[in-house]
Amino acid sequence: MSSIKDVALKAGVSVKTVSRVLTNYKGVSAKTKLKVNDAMEELEFYPSAAAQALRGQEKGVVCVITEKLTTTPDSFDIIAGIQHECEKHGKLLMIGESGGNVKSFSRLVDDFRRQRAEAIIFATVYHKKVSIKESFNKCPLILVNCYESILRHPTIVPDDYLGAFHLTKELIKLGHTKIAYLTLSNDIAATPLRTKGFRKAHQEAGLREDNGLIVEGVCNDPNDEFAELENALKDIMSRPERPSAICCGNDKMAMRVFMLIRKMGYKIPETISIVGYDNYKIIAENLVPKLTTVSLPYFEMGQIAAQIAINKELQINTKTQEISGQLLLRDSHSSA
Structure with a gap:
């Protein structure tokens, strides 16, 4: 890497003059500034972030630790929301993947603190409980899509x-x-x-939900989490009063249900309505008919997390924010 001495030699000026250009010192002529800037560009020289911080010129760094969010297309919008806010406020975003490993998480926290992070955001692939051992008294931690049993940090989760x-x-x-x-x-x-929301809607309508129609649609098969789904569907559809609609745990499950329910001779939505959850667009918008579902507000959750990371006043109020997704009415459901 090129040094400040290399720049000075290339521009034909002193190291002190280069330093003055970097600090926007007013006593340097426009001609000299141009020579120094041309030399820096040609040598691909970038001033040290640490040195800038010592001079009070740091850009401001927001850091994100994820499990495997950058390679998970249905959760990546969390990163997109954080990036959007960081760009708007001129903040540098750094991302590290822990892979769900506790030691990797701890190492990344140490690394990001060395980079003088303003705040660290920890985001998970799905809504889950986590346990954070490190203290964050100086550099605040914001949790996204996850929560602790005891509320210690600002937390943003989907409703x-x-x-x-x-x-x-x-x-x-x-x-x-x-x-x-x-x-x-x-x-x-x-x-x-x-499930609580599903039951509450029934209660408000004066309906008694049938517990026999609430069935776990996934299994522990490492090769196919929906391996038992066909049997579950057969049991449900063979009941004396078969359901006229099926809510699926997520859009991936709904895609499998589409195939299985058609195999059983039903039409969607003419004889049965099917809805999903997540708004995994590559599925929801490409199924035929298009899938009615609920979006997970990942982009907005990322935005809010970044806003808290950037604004110290927002960090004072440690609370949980539940963000509502959007009900997206498409073509896979109709009147009973």
């Missing part, structure tokens, strides 16, 4: 309860009184919240 409530309410409004719910694993934080 899974409200999303499922509005989705179920839409089906009930269209006359569906028998609605099946194929859930994700109960180990996922979103599942009990969405």
Whole structure:
């Protein structure tokens, strides 16, 4: 890498003159500034961030630690939202992947602190409980899509309860009184919240939900999490009063349900309505018919996290913010 001495030699000036140009010292002529800037460009010289920080000129760095968010297309919007805010405020964004490894997380925290991070954002692929051992008294931590058992840091999570409530309410409004719910694993934080929303919509409408229609739609098969889905569907559809609508735990499950339910001879949405959750666009917008679903507000969650990271006044109020997704009405559901 080129040094400040290399720049001085190339421009034919002293090291002190180069330093003055870097600090916008007013006593340097325009001609000299041009020579120094041309030399820096030709040598691909960039001033040290650490040196700039010592002079009070640091750009400001926001750091993100993820598990594997950068390679997960349905969750990547969290990063996009953070990036959007950082660009707007002229902040440098640094991203590190921990892969879910505790030691990697701790190492990244240390590395980012050495980079003089203003704040660190920790974002997970799905809504889950986490345990943070490190202290963040000087450099604040913001949690996105995850939470601790004891609230210590600003936390932003999706409002899974409200999303499922509005989705179920839409089906009930269209006359569906028998609605099946194929859930994700109960180990996922979103599942009990969405189930609660599903039940609440029934209660508000004066309907008694059928517990036999609430079935876990995933299994522990490492090669196919939906390996038992066909059997679950057969059981549900063979009941004396079969459901007229099926809520799926996510859009990936809904895609499999589309195939299986057609294999069983049903038409979507003519004989049965099917809805998903997540708004995984590559699925929801390409299924035929297009999938009614609820979006996960990842972009907005990322924006809010970055706003807290940048604004010290927002860091004072440690609280949990639940962000509502959008109910997206497409063509996979109709009147009962």
